[in-house]
Amino acid sequence: MPADAVLHVAGARPNFPKAAPVIxxxxxxxxxxxxxxxxxxxxxxxxxxxxxxxxxxxxxxNLGVGSGSxxxxxxxxxxxxxxxxxVDRPALTxxxxxxxxALAAALVASKLGIPVAHVEAGLRSFDxxxxxxxxxxVVDHVSDLLFATSPDAVSHLATEGVAAEKVHLVGNPMxxxxxxxxxxxxxxxxxxxxxxxxxxxxxxxxRPGNVDDPTxxxxxxxxxxxxxxxxxxxLPLHPRGRQHLESAGLLSHRALRVVPPLGYLEFVSLVRGAxxxxxxxGGVQEETTMLxxxxxxxxxxxxxxxxxxxxxxxxxxxSTLAETxxxxxxxxxxxxxxxxxxxxxxxxxxxxxxxxxxxx
Ligand code: UD1
Ligand code: UDP
Numbered sequence: 001m002p003a004d005a006v007l008h009v010a011g012a013r014p015n016f017p018k019a020a021p022v023i024x025x026x027x028x029x030x031x032x033x034x035x036x037x038x039x040x041x042x043x044x045x046x047x048x049x050x051x052x053x054x055x056x057x058x059x060x061x062n063l064g065v066g067s068g069s070x071x072x073x074x075x076x077x078x079x080x081x082x083x084x085x086x087v088d089r090p091a092l093t094x095x096x097x098x099x100x101x102a103l104a105a106a107l108v109a110s111k112l113g114i115p116v117a118h119v120e121a122g123l124r125s126f127d128x129x130x131x132x133x134x135x136x137x138v139v140d141h142v143s144d145l146l147f148a149t150s151p152d153a154v155s156h157l158a159t160e161g162v163a164a165e166k167v168h169l170v171g172n173p174m175x176x177x178x179x180x181x182x183x184x185x186x187x188x189x190x191x192x193x194x195x196x197x198x199x200x201x202x203x204x205x206x207r208p209g210n211v212d213d214p215t216x217x218x219x220x221x222x223x224x225x226x227x228x229x230x231x232x233x234x235l236p237l238h239p240r241g242r243q244h245l246e247s248a249g250l251l252s253h254r255a256l257r258v259v260p261p262l263g264y265l266e267f268v269s270l271v272r273g274a275x276x277x278x279x280x281x282g283g284v285q286e287e288t289t290m291l292x293x294x295x296x297x298x299x300x301x302x303x304x305x306x307x308x309x310x311x312x313x314x315x316x317x318x319s320t321l322a323e324t325x326x327x328x329x330x331x332x333x334x335x336x337x338x339x340x341x342x343x344x345x346x347x348x349x350x351x352x353x354x355x356x357x358x359x360x
Contacts, residue, residue, distance in 0.1 A: 002032040004359055007090035007109075009081065011038030011065075011101030014174070014283045016050035017264060018096045018119055021176035021348025023057065028349075029356040033057075034090065038077045038101040039064040043239065049263040054177060070100060070131060077104035085112050091359055092117055095139060098132035098282075098303075102139055110142035117355060119173060121146035122153025122162075123282075123303035129209065132282075136303070145358065147351050149286075150306040150340055170350035171342030174283055175290055179345035181265065187273035190266050194234060194259070199275045201227055201325065203235040207280040210298060211241035214248065219318045220298075221248040224278075226322035228256040231275060231329065236262045276328050278321065285313045292337055294328045296321065310340045 001007070006026060010019045019035075026033055037059035041047045050056065063080035065073055077100065085093070085108060093109040094117045095102035102118070109116045121140050125133050140146060140157060148154045149172040157167050191198075203224065205211055210220055227233055233256040237245065251258060262270065268287060271277055277288050277295045285304050288295035289311025296316045307313035316324045342350075 001034055001088035001090060003089070004091045005032040005034055005088075006092045006094060006355065006359070007085070007088070008033065008035045008094045008096075009038060009101060009105035010035065010096055011040035011063075011077070012097075012099040013041050013046050013050065013261075014281075015096040015099060015101065016047070016054060016056060017177040017283070018173045019094075020054040020056050021173045021180070022094065022119060022351050024055075025348040025352030026355060029352055031352070031356055031359065034060045034088070036060065036081065036084065037062040038080070038104070039066055040073060040077070040099065040101045042066055043261070045261040045263065046239070053264050074100045074104045077101050078108050081105055081108045082112070085109060085114060090114060092145075092355065094119060094355070095143075096120060098123070098135045098139070100131070100135065103135040106139040106142050115144040115358075116142060117145035117147065117351075118143040119147045119351060120149055121167070122148045122155075122157040123150075124153075124156045125301045125303040127301050131208070133303070145354060147347075147354070149343075149347070150304070152305055168350070168354050169342065170354070171344060171347035172286060172340070173347040173351065174286055175343040176345050176348045177264075178268065178287055178290055181268070184265050185269040185272050186265075187269050190269040191273055193266075194257075194270070196234060196273075197232060199231055199329070200273075201231050201233045201276050201278060202270050202274040203227075203233055203278040204238065204281050204284055205235070205245070205279070205298070206238035206240045207299065208240075209300075210280050211244055214244050216318075217241075217244045217248045221245060221250050223318040223321045224250065224256060225253045227278065227325050228253045230322070230326060231255075233257065233278075234259065234270065236260065236267060236270075276325055278316075278325070285311075288312050290339060290343060292333065294333070296324055296328065306340045310338050312337070
């Protein structure tokens, strides 16, 4: 690896649409780059499809860590990366979001004295029962460059004592990817491929707080069936929730259809045409905000409150979900809405500008 190379570490589905615009913008600066895929996600539909569709470069190395407990998965990424970073010693390591792969990479790099850049810094749900919240806090506090997607994130970092000169409000690289692909989203095509009517609900569910407890999952399935009583529901199901949700009878409603995870272009096309989206995903809250599609987030909190104040997002519970779907579908959609500041498609460029001037 050249001495001035930037090492990107990515490994889970939401990392890929965030990394693509940063890598592309650094290419324009002529910065030497390497990409390590940790292998946290490994199914074709959770990983490879994003590389193909988003034009990401082939990873220079795949650590192949796979699934496991938090400690095992994080430790495997750490030992794999430590070896590589000692030998190759990148000038900077870039980590994305709040997944275990980002935590592991940030810890290894910072202990080796390699500067860390965190893309999507400062988001806080203030809910330490979420593994991601622990990852967010730790990564931010060992990072040297913190790229924030929203002003609230900048405030959280200030409150936690992170030096202001490390923090850059740059906008949202996941939204860069969305805006760059607007012409490729084929709503009619995906509706035809999945034989969907004009009005339908798209759902995604994978948070441990929703799908890991078999008793809670029974109530979740009842709530989803009550949605399917109103409109057909299509649910591209993350592998994490499959077993519990299916055992709780998810598939027994004829208006609720489960499909495997979709490629990025197919998924966002489906979302763009939806009457309502029901989700517990972080990224989907942001994408619906930009697309103006109503989003109901099945969580007690969100680390992305800007999608509520400047977007289409609302928090719901299992008990309020069905009635909120009914009222949302009945309400007229606003023709225009305020979008979050700097969610303009240029976040990757801003990040690359800061990184390349730091490297110089
Ligand atoms: C991870 C992230 C979460 C993110 C989500 C995005 C952490 C702590 N969590 O959660 O923040 O929202 O990715 O999708 O990093 N599995 C497969 N095939 C795969 C990957 C996973 O079958 O390609 C199954 C395995 O049974 C695995 C389970 O999904 O045990 C969970 O995978 P894991 O990466 O541990 O966490 P996610 O729930 O995907
Ligand atoms: N996504 C996808 N196919 C799917 C579900 C989601 O391409 O079947 C995309 C979605 O558009 C967004 C990203 O995956 O870009 C979000 O990832 P996920 O919900 O897994 O993680 P989170 O954002 O919750 O961490």
